[in-house]
Structure formats: structure tokens, C-alpha cells
Amino acid sequence: MMGGDLNVPLEPSWDTSVGCSSIPLHILRSCRSSLHASRFADCWCTLHPTGKDFSFYAHPSQSYSRIDYLFIPQYHLSALRSAAIGTATWSDHAPVSITLRSPMFRLTAPNWRLNDSLLSDPLVAEEGRQVLTDFFEENATGEVASPIVWEAHKCVIRGYFIRKGAELSKRRSAAIRDLQQQITQISSNHKREGNPETMAHLTELRRSLNTLMNTSYHRSYLRSKALFHLHGDQSGRLLARMIAKKRSAKYIAKLRNSQGVTQRLPAKLLKIVRDYYAALYDLQGNTCPQDLAHKHSGLPN
Structure with missing residues (x-):
């Protein structure tokens, strides 16, 4: 599914109240060609082939246009049940909504909560x-x-x-x-x-x-x-979902080793981290664990 404010009336003669657009014709052709190549279908236009409605009002030109769209692949049109352009209330754009039938949908009993x-x-x-x-x-x-x-x-x-x-x-x-x-x-x-x-x-x-x-x-x-x-x-x-978001935000995609070579394989990344901390804490030297404990705690040897 693809949708949003395209800022382009795909058919100016039909999607604008004045019947024309200031957007160059080759840009309109390119947009329609890209949608056709991806087999995207305009949901509202599909169910309202002879209808005319608009989703945006431009105050400077005092004209209406339909520049907000929802597209789905043509082979999914059988699941499309309805498409509507709402009324602009808190925004200068009107909402565009569609209803799809999903074979995965199952009715569930609602849970009552005190208002x-x-x-x-x-x-x-x-x-x-x-x-x-x-x-x-x-x-x-x-x-x-x-x-x-x-x-x-x-x-x-x-x-x-x-x-x-x-x-x-x-x-x-x-x-x-x-x-x-x-x-x-x-x-x-x-x-x-x-x-x-x-x-x-x-x-x-x-x-x-x-x-x-x-x-x-x-x-x-x-x-x-x-x-x-x-x-x-x-x-x-709830906590698991929040941790998953933080985990994805802290994702490490690549590291540079001591030779300056960028590595991306998980095994290489693990080795770089291991070598770094081994050198940081002198794990391969003669320092005993008690000295490390005194070092981190700030206590005298």
C-alpha cells in the first residue's frame, strides 16, 4: 500500500475545480507512468469512476484539488471494499480512507473499562x-x-x-x-x-x-x-517492545579494527569488541584480578 499527499493532481481536468494545473505536463506523465509500471491503482478513482471530489483547498487561488491518494496493487483490488474522501476538519487536507477485507480478521469480545x-x-x-x-x-x-x-x-x-x-x-x-x-x-x-x-x-x-x-x-x-x-x-x-526499540536504535552495523579496516560480519565485530576490552583491561598481561578490582574502586593496593 502507498499513500499520502502527492501535491500533484494526476488528472488536472478532473481532479481540480478549475480544470487545469500549473504543474508541467511531463511531470504528470512521469507520475502516471511510474504508478502504471508498479501496477498501483488509485483506490478512490477505482470505486468512483464517474465521481468528482477534492481533498485540498488552496486559499491563495481559492480552488479545490484532489492531491491526496491511497494506492494498492491492482491484484489486491478484490480486497477493496470502500474508499471515501472525508471532510477537512482540523487540517487543510481532507482525510482519505479505504476499507479492505482481510482473511486474517477474527472478531473478539470487547473488554469494558470504566469511563x-x-x-x-x-x-x-x-x-x-x-x-x-x-x-x-x-x-x-x-x-x-x-x-x-x-x-x-x-x-x-x-x-x-x-x-x-x-x-x-x-x-x-x-x-x-x-x-x-x-x-x-x-x-x-x-x-x-x-x-x-x-x-x-x-x-x-x-x-x-x-x-x-x-x-x-x-x-x-x-x-x-x-x-x-x-x-x-x-x-x-510492553517492556519487551520498548526494549526491542532501544535494541534496534543501538544496532551496530560496522566497526573498524586496529588496522583501520572496516568489518561488517558478526564474527568480526565480536572479535573487535573482545580485543578492545582485552587490551583495555590488560587481560593478556600479568595484572591480577585483585589489582583490577582496586583500580576500578579507587582503593590503594
Whole structure:
């Protein structure tokens, strides 16, 4: 897969709102020829052969163009399910997304986690305390064993938080969806008309959407921070991945031996390191280990 901002409308007559481009024709031919030689197919154009949409708005020229692409090899097009150009919100480029079918995908059961933001809501916290109070008043009567009541109250309070989290998520999703629909509609109008007042309204809607989505970003940040706090110094998958990154960063590809010859074979590199430390600590001389210990500790002989 290959994708990104190419800064080139491959078909200026169709991929720009003005129908032309300032890029020389031979550069466009070279780009199309390279893609064809590598058997790369434009995902969005493949699924929308008669569609016309843009991913970038240039304020100086007040024109739209499609310069953001996602390509996959032609023999993988059977796995392509959808391709879409989104609406530019926090960036001046619109996101381009594709959906691929993978034979390796397997559905897994989601793991529930408490939404920490619910605890900071005084109304939710007060209602949660009332739910627990009512539960224990109705069930802690002595007819049911205390361990069963204690385990059951966990299910009750978890169900309460799941319901509150779902309500909050639905309200936030509805607000985001409404703003995205407005942005899409106004962006389409601006693509056709180019009215400056429409662009000002569009900018305001994008700012409102960013403010609303910052809550989700902040929650993801807190979860990542908690994950590193809990597992950062424990032996596990997280630590192993971090060590693997450091190991690759400290990779030694080549060394120069005492004769000044650059060596790259692992056996040669190991010999260079061994000879270096042997000479550094005088391991082949008459120095005894006790002298080395005194030398490193700074103690007198």
C-alpha cells in the first residue's frame, strides 16, 4: 500500500475545480507512468469512476484539488471494499480512507473499562451512590449470604456505569455526527460557489468539532499514561517492545579494527569488541584480578 499527499493532481481536468494545473505536463506523465509500471491503482478513482471530489483547498487561488491518494496493487483490488474522501476538519487536507477485507480478521469480545470522566460528573456520582444505597437496603437483609451480595453489587454498579457511558457516548456521537453533516454540506456548497462567508462559517463549525473531539483525545491520553504507569517497570509485553526499540536504535552495523579496516560480519565485530576490552583491561598481561578490582574502586593496593 502507498499513500499520502502527492501535491500533484494526476488528472488536472478532473481532479481540480478549475480544470487545469500549473504543474508541467511531463511531470504528470512521469507520475502516471511510474504508478502504471508498479501496477498501483488509485483506490478512490477505482470505486468512483464517474465521481468528482477534492481533498485540498488552496486559499491563495481559492480552488479545490484532489492531491491526496491511497494506492494498492491492482491484484489486491478484490480486497477493496470502500474508499471515501472525508471532510477537512482540523487540517487543510481532507482525510482519505479505504476499507479492505482481510482473511486474517477474527472478531473478539470487547473488554469494558470504566469511563473515568463519569466520576467527575457530580450528578452521575450522586446517582451512583443512591443506586448502591438502594441495592444494599434491598438485598443486605440477611436472607442472602454476604459474599453473594458483595459480588452482585459489582454487577449492579458496573451496569449503571455502562448505561451512563452509553448515554454520554450517544449524545457525543450525535453532536459530532450533526457537526460533520453540517461541515460536509457547507463544504460542498463552498466547493460549488466559493463564497467567503461560507468559508467563515465552515471554519467556525470545524473549531466547534475540534473542541468536542478533544474530550476523546484527552481520555485516550489518560489511558496511555495509566498504562505506562502500571506496566512501565514490569516484565511483560510492553517492556519487551520498548526494549526491542532501544535494541534496534543501538544496532551496530560496522566497526573498524586496529588496522583501520572496516568489518561488517558478526564474527568480526565480536572479535573487535573482545580485543578492545582485552587490551583495555590488560587481560593478556600479568595484572591480577585483585589489582583490577582496586583500580576500578579507587582503593590503594
